[in-house]
Amino acid sequence: MSEYRLSELLDMGIIQKMADTHYRATGIPIGIIDAIDDAVLVGSGWQEICVRFHRAALLSLQRCRESDNYIKSHLVEGQSCHYRCKNGLNDIGIPIIVAGRHLATMFLGQFFYEEEEPEREYFIQQADEYGFDRDEYLAALDHVPRFSHEKVNNMLEYDKVLTVFIADLAERSLQKMQAEEETRASERKFHTILDQAYQFIALLSTEGRIQEANRTVLQFGGIEDNCATGKLFWETSWWSHSPELRKKIRDSVHKVVRGEFIRFEATHPATDGTLQYVDLSLKPVRNPTGAVVLLIAEARDISEQKRVEQALELSNLVVENSQVVLFRWKAVEGWPVVMVSRNVSQFGYTPEEFLSGTLHYASIIHPEDLDRVIREVRYFSTRGVSHTHHEYRIIAKDGRVHWVVERSLVERNNKGEIDFFQGVVIDTTERRHMEEELVKAQKLESVGLLAGGIAHDFNNILTGILGNASLAKMLFSPQDRAYAYVSNIESAAYRAKDLTLQFLTFSKGGAPIKKPVNSVELIRNNTQLALSGLKSTCELSVPDDLRIVEVDEGQISQVINNLIINADQAMPRGGVIRVVCENVETSASNGLPLKEGSYVRVSVSDQGAGITAEHRGKIFDPYFTTKDRGHGLGLASAYAIMKKHAGHICVDSKPGAGATFTIYLPASDAATAITTEEPATAAAGSGRILVMDDEPLVRMVTGEMLEHMGYDVEFAQNGEEALAMYGAARESGVPFDAVIMDLTVPGGMGGREAIQRIREINPNVRAIVSSGYSDDPVMANHLNYGFAGVVVKPYDLGELGAQLERVLRKQE
Numbered sequence: 066m067s068e069y070r071l072s073e074l075l076d077m078g079i080i081q082k083m084a085d086t087h088y089r090a091t092g093i094p095i096g097i098i099d100a101i102d103d104a105v106l107v108g109s110g111w112q113e114i115c116v117r118f119h120r121a122a123l124l125s126l127q128r129c130r131e132s133d134n135y136i137k138s139h140l141v142e143g144q145s146c147h148y149r150c151k152n153g154l155n156d157i158g159i160p161i162i163v164a165g166r167h168l169a170t171m172f173l174g175q176f177f178y179e180e181e182e183p184e185r186e187y188f189i190q191q192a193d194e195y196g197f198d199r200d201e202y203l204a205a206l207d208h209v210p211r212f213s214h215e216k217v218n219n220m221l222e223y224d225k226v227l228t229v230f231i232a233d234l235a236e237r238s239l240q241k242m243q244a245e246e247e248t249r250a251s252e253r254k255f256h257t258i259l260d261q262a263y264q265f266i267a268l269l270s271t272e273g274r275i276q277e278a279n280r281t282v283l284q285f286g287g288i289e290d291n292c293a294t295g296k297l298f299w300e301t302s303w304w305s306h307s308p309e310l311r312k313k314i315r316d317s318v319h320k321v322v323r324g325e326f327i328r329f330e331a332t333h334p335a336t337d338g339t340l341q342y343v344d345l346s347l348k349p350v351r352n353p354t355g356a357v358v359l360l361i362a363e364a365r366d367i368s369e370q371k372r373v374e375q376a377l378e379l380s381n382l383v384v385e386n387s388q389v390v391l392f393r394w395k396a397v398e399g400w401p402v403v404m405v406s407r408n409v410s411q412f413g414y415t416p417e418e419f420l421s422g423t424l425h426y427a428s429i430i431h432p433e434d435l436d437r438v439i440r441e442v443r444y445f446s447t448r449g450v451s452h453t454h455h456e457y458r459i460i461a462k463d464g465r466v467h468w469v470v471e472r473s474l475v476e477r478n479n480k481g482e483i484d485f486f487q488g489v490v491i492d493t494t495e496r497r498h499m500e501e502e503l504v505k506a507q508k509l510e511s512v513g514l515l516a517g518g519i520a521h522d523f524n525n526i527l528t529g530i531l532g533n534a535s536l537a538k539m540l541f542s543p544q545d546r547a548y549a550y551v552s553n554i555e556s557a558a559y560r561a562k563d564l565t566l567q568f569l570t571f572s573k574g575g576a577p578i579k580k581p582v583n584s585v586e587l588i589r590n591n592t593q594l595a596l597s598g599l600k601s602t603c604e605l606s607v608p609d610d611l612r613i614v615e616v617d618e619g620q621i622s623q624v625i626n627n628l629i630i631n632a633d634q635a636m637p638r639g640g641v642i643r644v645v646c647e648n649v650e651t652s653a654s655n656g657l658p659l660k661e662g663s664y665v666r667v668s669v670s671d672q673g674a675g676i677t678a679e680h681r682g683k684i685f686d687p688y689f690t691t692k693d694r695g696h697g698l699g700l701a702s703a704y705a706i707m708k709k710h711a712g713h714i715c716v717d718s719k720p721g722a723g724a725t726f727t728i729y730l731p732a733s734d735a736a737t738a739i740t741t742e743e744p745a746t747a748a749a750g751s752g753r754i755l756v757m758d759d760e761p762l763v764r765m766v767t768g769e770m771l772e773h774m775g776y777d778v779e780f781a782q783n784g785e786e787a788l789a790m791y792g793a794a795r796e797s798g799v800p801f802d803a804v805i806m807d808l809t810v811p812g813g814m815g816g817r818e819a820i821q822r823i824r825e826i827n828p829n830v831r832a833i834v835s836s837g838y839s840d841d842p843v844m845a846n847h848l849n850y851g852f853a854g855v856v857v858k859p860y861d862l863g864e865l866g867a868q869l870e871r872v873l874r875k876q877e
Contacts, residue, residue: 094173095110114205137167145158155176155177161228163236305334306333346363390489399425399426399428412429441453473488523561537551539773577710580616581613581735601639603629629644632670633671640671659713715727764782791826804833
């Protein structure tokens with residue numbers, strides 16, 4: 066103990082009692098003050114003039130402390146220091162020295178000698194200076210005791226002996242505390258040495274019970290302290306594998322208690338179940354009389370080869386639950402395995418299958434990769450390298466293919482030839498899948514950068530085509546050949562419209578407009594619709610209790626349509642398409658990239674030729690197709706739609722065994738589905754309509770269609786013109802009955818901004834928003850942006866007329 070205080074070494078309560086007895090016997094005030102922080106440890110008989118006055122006022126207290134410090138600085142061991150304090154009283158100090166350190170000071174004081182008379186004028190002056198009540202202060206002065214020099218000297222002789230006595234008691238206490246600390250330090254050192262010792266060491270009682278065991282070996286054996294301490298040595302788990310060995314150790318302990326030294330070879334199970342060979346010894350420890358009081362058990366590893374194997378097994382524990390498989394195999398034909406970690410079971414195999422020779426490592430490498438790997442090994446063999454790196458596929462026991470990375474160290478003989486490969490095999494299948502998903506997402510994003518603009522421009526062109534076609538059909542009767550030609554143009558335009566919808570699927574703005582939808586009707590109706598005109602038939606399994614789903618009905622209809630058409634195209638001569646639906650719950654353990662929750666799973670299976678492993682990785686890429694029909698956007702758009710729905714789409718296929726595409730649709734918490742209103746049919750009308758669009762072709766054909774229906778039409782090519790014309794019309798007293806505005810105008814004001822400005826003129830304006838960007842948020846939530854209706858480009862005469870009639874009727 067480098068730092069200690071008197072109060073830590075002695076019971077100050079007992080010293081206080083001694084001080085009280087001292088005061089009662091002598092009448093001399095006494096106190097003991099800590100020499101380190103001036104704390105009062107003991108006090109008895111302190112006078113009122115000191116307690117009430119001198120140590121109660123700041124200025125007089127400062128003088129008291131100066132007096133204490135003076136005495137402290139002039140103390141000499143074994144001697145006393147006399148001092149007239151700065152407040153006019155006598156004090157005497159005696160040091161208490163413990164082990165050479167000044168720990169405290171015994172003070173005798175606040176008295177006068179009988180031979181001296183206090184100078185009252187000095188104390189009166191002091192009372193006034195400190196602000197004391199003069200009468201009360203002088204009364205306290207009169208109570209200060211007086212002693213003769215002889216009595217004080219006699220008392221000093223006693224108190225010097227008393228301080229020596231107190232110091233001796235404190236030093237004895239200090240020595241005891243130091244001895245206890247040294248004992249504890251010695252025990253800590255012993256346990257540290259014991260715990261750090263690599264070999265097995267245990268202390269046993271004469272009954273054979275474990276009293277101590279080094280922690281290193283306890284941990285190596287996988288045993289907790291409380292599981293070993295107090296147990297009979299032969300009943301611990303170290304020897305649990307062999308009843309014969311337990312009996313031998315028990316008999317040996319009894320012999321050692323009689324004074325013998327026993328040593329023999331033994332085995333004990335390691336944490337991985339293998340047996341370790343040790344040199345076990347049992348030694349007696351005798352007391353001075355020769356009696357055996359303790360036994361020491363030691364065990365040493367006796368085989369260098371066993372220590373190497375043990376280290377490898379310990380390393381295996383680190384990787385058992387990882388994707389990293391440790392291996393060691395011979396560099397001969399087939400690469401027979403001489404060591405493999407147990408987590409090779411992730412591929413369905415057991416270590417025993419390799420170690421017994423039933424399997425060689427080369428036999429599980431994918432046949433398409435084996436020749437390449439052999440060539441790479443031969444190349445490394447001739448280059449004198451110390452390590453190798455390969456990436457290839459292996460075939461698991463269940464037939465599944467895994468991509469792996471192999472990193473090996475090579476061991477060469479004295480001829481420089483490779484004898485062994487030793488290293489790790491890491492399953493990278495999941496990483497490759499993630500990389501493929503990233504590449505796929507990047508491809509979709511790159512398509513999406515162009516898709517929105519292309520679809521918009523294309524829809525403007527299609528609006529002209531569809532509008533003119535619908536107008537042209539009005540000029541012919543259904544029996545005319547021209548009517549059929551125009552109908553063909555119309556059908557082609559609608560097919561082109563479907564293509565633009567698939568383009569928009571990839572655009573960044575293509576967020577689904579989700580609502581609760583009846584999944585039974587959604588799947589049945591779209592399956593039957595998609596099958597129209599196809600060679601294939603369908604087996605449909607849709608349970609009546611299928612959950613309501615939270616989806617964009619139009620987009621999911623597109624997914625189902627694409628999957629049915631894809632299945633049909635996989636069977637050129639026709640076949641049976643099986644559609645199976647069911648409610649499922651997903652969790653993290655399913656291994657699906659989905660949030661935990663409820664889903665509707667829809668599987669579409671065909672009887673086609675199946676999909677090769679090479680093509681499976683590209684099946685959802687834009688423009689990828691192996692068929693002579695289609696444009697390669699069907700599955701890509703299905704993939705994009707499912708991503709945006711927080712759902713999932715995947716494929717399972719083997720060559721020659723058909724393919725199954727599965728989608729997961731998020732279930733809805735809604736109790737009922739929201740039904741879609743049937744659009745109203747177009748009707749003749751009247752009124753003034755303002756059409757704003759930057760495309761002359763769209764303005765022209767829209768005007769023609771509106772005039773055909775009976776409306777008067779005026780045109781604006783941007784929002785600025787529309788705003789001016791709308792305001793002028795209201796001021797003239799001939800306002801517009803409705804406004805049809807294009808959502809976006811390159812380089813000018815589009816409908817989004819213009820509607821806000823027009824609503825400032827007329828809050829009740831009847832406005833319809835029109836755009837080729839059918840997935841824009843304004844198109845999906847037009848009411849929130851101030852529009853009364855919406856018409857998506859391309860539109861025909863019927864669609865335009867129905868929407869305009871609905872808006873005008875709604876606000877009558």
